Amino acid sequence: MFGKKHEAHVIVLNDLDDGREAVRRALESASAEEVPGLQRALRILDESASAEDPKIRWTREVLAKAGIDPLEREVHAVREVRKELPGLSLVAAVDMVRALNADAKQRR
Structure with missing residues (x-):
């Protein structure tokens, strides 16, 4: 309204806590046959919770698809990210x- 641009806000929701709790409760009453599968499911959920930040992963994927190295071409990287997510x-x-660059430097 009044000529202002609408800004897109990136919100990432990671609600694995409820899923992990549900699997933990299921383990309490699980049969011997179900326990290994539920334990594996719990490990997978725990690994997912500690995985890379979804915003960083998305940014990395966008820039990889465009063939842009964000460490060498930061301005081009910013432009590409904005092009991919208008607003x-x-x-x-x-x-x-x-954040992507800091993550990349930390992993070295």
Whole structure:
């Protein structure tokens, strides 16, 4: 309204706690045959919870698809992220690319 651009906000929800709790409760009353599968499911949920930040993963995938190295071409990376998600503010796009770069440097 009044000529202002609408800004897209990125919200990532990771609600695995309820799922993990449900599997833990199921384990309490599980039969011997069900226990190994439920334990495996719990391990998978625990690993998913500690996995990479979804915003970083998405940013990495977008830039890989575009063939842009965000460490070498940060400005191009920010532009590509904004192109992929119209309405994303410049500040948010810069934050996402810099978080990706920090993650990449930390993994080295």
